[in-house]
Amino acid sequence: MFNVQDKRFEIAHKEALIGVVLVLINFAIWFGFAYGLGSDDPLQYKYVLGFPAWFFYSCIAGTIFMIVSIWVAMKLFFKDISLEEEDEHK
Template sequence: MKDQRFRIANREALIGVGLVIINFAIWFGFAYGLGSTDPENYTYVLGFPAWFFYSTMAGTVFMIALIIFVLKRYFKDVPFDDEEEKL
């Protein structure tokens, strides 16, 4: 029987890769979507260009909240003992 900890670790690793892809998509979408216009036409949020504010600042806050949610909802503690325990 395969150790259950490896199955849990693989699932959590895939979730982590998914979070990285979401983070990159948010950053890329806002940075190049809003930032691809002429700088004279930029709109500003709190003194920052909108593309920078949404891609970097708001995106970071969103990702921190998403990671906290995912950690509490989908990740679980796994014992590192050699004995296999019921998970």
């Protein structure tokens, strides 16, 4: 049914790998800032725009960074392809 050499699968695998890398980057940013800047004593928190620094950088700035990163990845690496199977008997 599907040709092993089908370009659609090659493109899909590359795009899936890019997606996994973006997820890992997102997790690393979130985890690093949430647990790297957080402390057990809320009196020692530093604040950015009224939010604890760990929360601002992991949840707000990290989300904005990831939205921009995903947009850039979509523009640079993802292709618009037809998902219709090409008829080889034409």
